Amino acid sequence: MKLLYHPDREEIHLSSVLYALSDPVRLLIVSELSRIGESACGDIGLPVVKSTVTHHTRTLREAGIIRTRAQGTQRFLSIRRDDLEYRFPGLLTSILEAFDSSEEAAKLREAARNEE
Amino acid sequence: MKLLYHPDREEIHLSSVLYALSDPVRLLIVSELSRIGESACGDIGLPVVKSTVTHHTRTLREAGIIRTRAQGTQRFLSIRRDDLEYRFPGLLTSILEAFDSSEEAAKLREAARNEE
């Protein structure tokens, strides 16, 4: 397996983080990780196919938002809370609160349920 | 002159806001507006040509982040603080604090000075 690149704490850039979080599917991924904690890709209900999930998780990982840990055939994802809080205090919290109370989140979660 | 579209408070969406703020030049525009208050486009020192500024200010306006007021040949820009705070409490503050203390901001401000 390829080595999974994770940027150093100091190499996490605001514009990349905001870009990564500007996609609804990626917001849903992060919101779910925040809600249920570390999870395998496949355990997160998402309204897109596997290869698209890979694309999004790579975007989030390379932006420094999530950490990917390989175990067997699975990839476990978790939020890099400490690093994000260190770099951008309060940012993730306000974004997730806004997302979780949005219509957009509700619609996506429903789309994900219908895909199952 | 065309009518300038501004989304209603309730039509401001998180992903559009994050997308609009994921561009360094647009972050600089918002940061400058926050620092010096309402300003004409041309009074904000930016490292890009006029037509590109128009593009970026339209993106910010259509995302609901800034308001554009026409007066004479000028367009005065200001941040929609109340609407943003209502929709996404704490978000803009944490983004601007992160940006203002970043290397990225320093570099852009220097590039803008050299363009003058």
Next chain:
DNA sequence: TCTATTGTTCGATAGTAATCAAACTTTAGA
């Protein structure tokens, strides 16, 4: 060893976007 599971890679498609230069519009003021 064979197979099912989990996720990645690759190729294609269709859409979007950041940038610039050049031409244009609108307005203020001489």
Next chain:
DNA sequence: TCTAAAGTTTGATTACTATCGAACAATAGA
């Protein structure tokens, strides 16, 4: 009425991206 100033529009370029399906790789377990 002319002209200069401030932005906008348009067209071109270049680059990226969200998505899917199909083929692939790696691993756990029977």
